[in-house]
Amino acid sequence: MRQSALEDPRVVHQRVxxxxxxxxxxxxxxxxxxxRVERDELVVAERVVxxxxxxxxxxxxxxxxxxxxxxxxxxxxLIPARAAGVGEDAGRYA
Numbered sequence: 001m002r003q004s005a006l007e008d009p010r011v012v013h014q015r016v017x018x019x020x021x022x023x024x025x026x027x028x029x030x031x032x033x034x035x036r037v038e039r040d041e042l043v044v045a046e047r048v049v050x051x052x053x054x055x056x057x058x059x060x061x062x063x064x065x066x067x068x069x070x071x072x073x074x075x076x077x078l079i080p081a082r083a084a085g086v087g088e089d090a091g092r093y094a
């Protein structure tokens with residue numbers, strides 16, 4: 001006698017596997033979308049820096065401390081540390 005699809009252990013196992021993968025897949029899709037947004041923002045920031053340097057602001061920017069560094073072979077922007085007493089309450093109103 002043939003088992004119904006609901007009683008077949010292989011079908012049940014496949015459904016359990018799928019149910020376990022769905023939340024993981026949703027999380028990965030969300031993380032990928034977030035990474036793409038961040039990448040797009042970085043591309044825009046890089047274009048702004050290139051335009052500024054092309055417009056002759058390069059000399060002005062050279063007076064400032066370096067704002068870029070290399071991490072893992074990629075350029076990253078450095079965020080300066082806050083001076084004592086400056087912006088201490090910045091997080092309170094966010």
